[in-house]
Amino acid sequence: MSSILTASANNVTQLLAGRVVVGIAIGLFTTTIPLYITDIGPDRLRGRLITGTVCLIAAGQLVAALVDGVFAYASESGWRYMFGVGTIPALIQFSGFVFMPESPRWLIKNGRYEEARAALRAIRDRGADVNEEFDVERVSIDEQVRAGTPDSSSIWRELIRQPGLRRALVVGCGLHMVQQLIGTNIVIYYSATIIQLAGVRDTTVVIWISSLVFAINLLATLIGLGLVERIGRRPLTLFSLLGVLVGLVIMAIGFQLTTLNTPLVTYEEKHVSSEDTGVCHPYLTCEACVEDVSCGYCYVLGDDSSAIQGSCSQVRPSPLDISHAIEGRCANMTGASDLNLHWTYDHCPSWFTWVPLMGLMLYLVFYGQGMGTMPWTVNSEIYPSKFRHAGFALASAVNFFCSLLVGSTFLLFIEVMPKYGKLFPTLLNTVRSLILEPELDLLPREIIGIFWMYAVIAALGLFFILFLLPETKGKSIEELEGMFATPWKPSENSLLAPVEKAVQYVHIRGLNRDGRNMSVDSDSD
Numbered sequence: 001m002s003s004i005l006t007a008s009a010n011n012v013t014q015l016l017a018g019r020v021v022v023g024i025a026i027g028l029f030t031t032t033i034p035l036y037i038t039d040i041g042p043d044r045l046r047g048r049l050i051t052g053t054v055c056l057i058a059a060g061q062l063v064a065a066l067v068d069g070v071f072a073y074a075s076e077s078g079w080r081y082m083f084g085v086g087t088i089p090a091l092i093q094f095s096g097f098v099f100m101p102e103s104p105r106w107l108i109k110n111g112r113y114e115e116a117r118a119a120l121r122a123i124r125d126r127g128a129d130v131n132e133e134f135d136v137e138r139v140s141i142d143e144q145v146r147a148g149t150p151d152s153s154s155i156w157r158e159l160i161r162q163p164g165l166r167r168a169l170v171v172g173c174g175l176h177m178v179q180q181l182i183g184t185n186i187v188i189y190y191s192a193t194i195i196q197l198a199g200v201r202d203t204t205v206v207i208w209i210s211s212l213v214f215a216i217n218l219l220a221t222l223i224g225l226g227l228v229e230r231i232g233r234r235p236l237t238l239f240s241l242l243g244v245l246v247g248l249v250i251m252a253i254g255f256q257l258t259t260l261n262t263p264l265v266t267y268e269e270k271h272v273s274s275e276d277t278g279v280c281h282p283y284l285t286c287e288a289c290v291e292d293v294s295c296g297y298c299y300v301l302g303d304d305s306s307a308i309q310g311s312c313s314q315v316r317p318s319p320l321d322i323s324h325a326i327e328g329r330c331a332n333m334t335g336a337s338d339l340n341l342h343w344t345y346d347h348c349p350s351w352f353t354w355v356p357l358m359g360l361m362l363y364l365v366f367y368g369q370g371m372g373t374m375p376w377t378v379n380s381e382i383y384p385s386k387f388r389h390a391g392f393a394l395a396s397a398v399n400f401f402c403s404l405l406v407g408s409t410f411l412l413f414i415e416v417m418p419k420y421g422k423l424f425p426t427l428l429n430t431v432r433s434l435i436l437e438p439e440l441d442l443l444p445r446e447i448i449g450i451f452w453m454y455a456v457i458a459a460l461g462l463f464f465i466l467f468l469l470p471e472t473k474g475k476s477i478e479e480l481e482g483m484f485a486t487p488w489k490p491s492e493n494s495l496l497a498p499v500e501k502a503v504q505y506v507h508i509r510g511l512n513r514d515g516r517n518m519s520v521d522s523d524s525d
Helices: 002-007 012-040 043-071 078-084 087-097 104-109 113-123 131-147 152-161 163-181 184-189 191-198 203-227 233-260 286-290 354-371 374-379 385-415 427-435 446-468 477-481
Strands: 295-301 307-316 321-325 341-344 507-511 517-521
Touching (some): 012 043, 113 131, 163 385, 203 354
Antiparallel strands (some): 507 517
16 A cells, blocks of 8 residues: 555655555564564574564565665656555565464464464474474463453553563663664665765765665674574674674764865856855865855866865755756756766765775674664563563564654754754864864764764663673573563673573473373472
8 A cells, every 4th residue: 555655646645645554564564573473483493583584674675775776767757666666575475464374372362272273283394293382382371361361451550560571671672772772774774875975976876885785784684693593682682782883983983084084175166157145155175065055066086086176166046956056167067067077065075985884884784683683582582471562562662763763863963954053063063163273164064973972872782781681592481481570680691601500499280181280390409
């Protein structure tokens, strides 16, 4: 429905309606699919299966980026094809859902035992004996039923009131907050903007580098798929977030270098238009020039690929036309009449373009291995069965809220504040005006501060994970239910070796083939 609405949109209202529909659909998918996998997956494969879904999402993003790159050349109707192609995977996925079995745990809970056995046979190896697994699941669910199933309102109250559930909720929501507040969706979905701000001129090159971003994200996620059951959730998450922190720092430093080494305005245009108001003439650098919404930078590309003979020229104010200047060498052009002549409106050429790009790639390599998948994996494991859907839904809501918050503020910072930087002075701006060449009136891109802010959040996230996230690898759903019953200490989960504890006393309840309950107590050591 969303693809049809957006591809056929003739106005903004219809386009927004299509995006609202897909937003609702993604929200439902995101909260139900990991829970379904948790219900049907064996304990030894649960983490790998959930990570696998994120791999498939990354693969879909890569395919979408490649499709966008192909249709980008169709300037008039390309965007319609981009949206319309989405109907194909949607139809394939819908057809596959028809053959999916219901969750065996849900069927047992609702007394549909034969259907539960049939569902288990459908999702286990051919010829496997599913009776033992069925009995274990039935006993576990029967225990929960005897303990009492709370209604929906009491479930939410218990999540907050019970210390163990509250600890699990803090960890689950905290992981999703960290995942989004380190700028995840900004780096991935606005990668083209970041690449342009780094100084890449050619739009075609920007599109294909953006596709490379999604390819790296997919490759890194596949690496995480192989590591999640080998080294565990906790060390993989810590290692991933540390790499993300390094990538953010490199991006921030890279953009700072491009700002500090901005080309100068050394050329005075000889043909001045009557529309020119003179607003762009005082600027002495490319950085100061492009930060004014009324101005753009015209320059010649030298033999060593450096910008020379640069000038700051005004763009057409009404209606706003940024494709060329209204005066001088770059007037009335969308590209360049001379191959060495270039026009830029929202970024400056720089020798240091490779630095933020390297930081971007490092970010993606490390993010995909852990932070992209572990919040979903851990949240599908840490809540008791009767609270799992509520806990997972609340953590997912935190994820989406933080994603909205970060996406909205990023666009505000890179589009509004850099262009009107004089109206929104920052601490960094003040320091530079007092210390670094005040006569040049350099206004640093607020994107530098954004990436430093994300880096600080990543550093805080490292401490959060170090002190609050226990290891959940290899534990059954029943074992995980009691994990947060007491406060957890970092010493109980060494990063170097898992701590094994002897079991002093075991009480086993089971269900005989004839349906009779039985209990067995082990001898204490």
